[in-house]
Amino acid sequence: MALPGQATDRWEDGLTASFLAGDEQALTTAYREFAPLVHTLALRSLGDRAAADDVTQEVFIRVWRSRTSFNPHTARLPAWIVGITRNAIADARSVSAKEVRKAVAAAGAGMADEPGTGTEAAEVLADRLLLDGELERLGEPQGSIMKLAFYDDLTHEQISRKLGLPLGTVKSHIRRSLTHLRKRLEVDHAAP
Numbered sequence: 001m002a003l004p005g006q007a008t009d010r011w012e013d014g015l016t017a018s019f020l021a022g023d024e025q026a027l028t029t030a031y032r033e034f035a036p037l038v039h040t041l042a043l044r045s046l047g048d049r050a051a052a053d054d055v056t057q058e059v060f061i062r063v064w065r066s067r068t069s070f071n072p073h074t075a076r077l078p079a080w081i082v083g084i085t086r087n088a089i090a091d092a093r094s095v096s097a098k099e100v101r102k103a104v105a106a107a108g109a110g111m112a113d114e115p116g117t118g119t120e121a122a123e124v125l126a127d128r129l130l131l132d133g134e135l136e137r138l139g140e141p142q143g144s145i146m147k148l149a150f151y152d153d154l155t156h157e158q159i160s161r162k163l164g165l166p167l168g169t170v171k172s173h174i175r176r177s178l179t180h181l182r183k184r185l186e187v188d189h190a191a192p
Helices: 004-014 016-020 024-046 049-065 077-113 118-137 142-150 156-163 167-190
Strands: none
Touching (some): 024 049, 024 077, 049 167, 142 156
16 A cells, blocks of 8 residues: 555656646546545535535546646646645635525515515516526526526435436536526626
């Protein structure tokens, strides 16, 4: 059994060139070697196993996609992966904070039913119509997934079961769709 320092030395000596050249087997080896570290960092930071699983998946997607930016002469691979992990954790925290703000805003929107708030009710209706249009633009299965999340308030697992899609696929669609919707809605709200 290799000591921790030996594992990274073996990596540095034997697989860096293959990794940089796009060898998927090198990525598999990197995943086996560093995923436990990434998952532990994410779990300690986020306190949620599912979120840590998502971050771990996201980190290795980023590692693979940005492998050409890795320079073994300026950083060791474990340090580079930890840097990507920190960014992914920060992104996950940001998304989580945005979801909390959205939930609070949605709960506050229910107050539009009170007398004397006709303007707020009209704004809520306009926002709902705008969101409906944007969900239609997403296409399938993203539109159906997001409608189940927004309107039926289903969890990722419930959506996965209802649509017969893998849980990771549902989470990925939701993450990408939220990013797309945020960009589209920011543009629409910025328009005069």
